[in-house]
Amino acid sequence: MARKSKLAGALALSIGLAAAGCAGMPTNTSLYSPNQPVVERTNFTFDVQTDSSGLPIGEQSRLNGWFEAMDLRYGDRVSVEAPANTTAVSEAVNELAGRYGLIVSKVAPTTSGYLEPGQARVVITRSSASVPNCPNWSAASDSNYMNAGSPGFGCATNGNLAAMVANPEDLLEGQKGSGETVISTGTKAIDTYREAEPSGAGGLGNANSGGN
Numbered sequence: 001m002a003r004k005s006k007l008a009g010a011l012a013l014s015i016g017l018a019a020a021g022c023a024g025m026p027t028n029t030s031l032y033s034p035n036q037p038v039v040e041r042t043n044f045t046f047d048v049q050t051d052s053s054g055l056p057i058g059e060q061s062r063l064n065g066w067f068e069a070m071d072l073r074y075g076d077r078v079s080v081e082a083p084a085n086t087t088a089v090s091e092a093v094n095e096l097a098g099r100y101g102l103i104v105s106k107v108a109p110t111t112s113g114y115l116e117p118g119q120a121r122v123v124i125t126r127s128s129a130s131v132p133n134c135p136n137w138s139a140a141s142d143s144n145y146m147n148a149g150s151p152g153f154g155c156a157t158n159g160n161l162a163a164m165v166a167n168p169e170d171l172l173e174g175q176k177g178s179g180e181t182v183i184s185t186g187t188k189a190i191d192t193y194r195e196a197e198p199s200g201a202g203g204l205g206n207a208n209s210g211g212n
Contacts (some may be wrong), residue, residue: 033154054088129162
């Protein structure tokens, strides 16, 4: 049976400043936006029956149907909680998730409920980003004697960023590279510049100084 559980609270993109007053005179006199994207994670669970070989064909079919119904996609994180025969079950789930371009994570988040003997739990962790309290026109008609920023400052830019980012987790921690440099591609632009023929190698063309 599939279940849905939501993590308590939300993960803020950055500390930023305290939100400008919801009413009254604007107080944010800095260049920082009080309206920052907030990332929220939601866990979806699906319990399957296992056997000595790992995950039976029938359960694999059920799980794949759930993946399709959940529209499994880039940015989702798939993990497995399998008290018994963990390796075989994880390999079967990893093969199914690979059809959607995903790799099973090694550590599963904590979810509610207990697993019965012979069961395993597949967890999809899906993140979403939004900018709370936007749009904010609370101070649109108030006097601004401090030349402060509007309470809605940052809503448009950060709201668009939160809506367009493919993987909201990247707002919390960017993708990590391998640290390796590929020489053949890293020096391609430099080699092209060095090997290019100088623009004056062909001499100067005949200039026509004639008038109209």
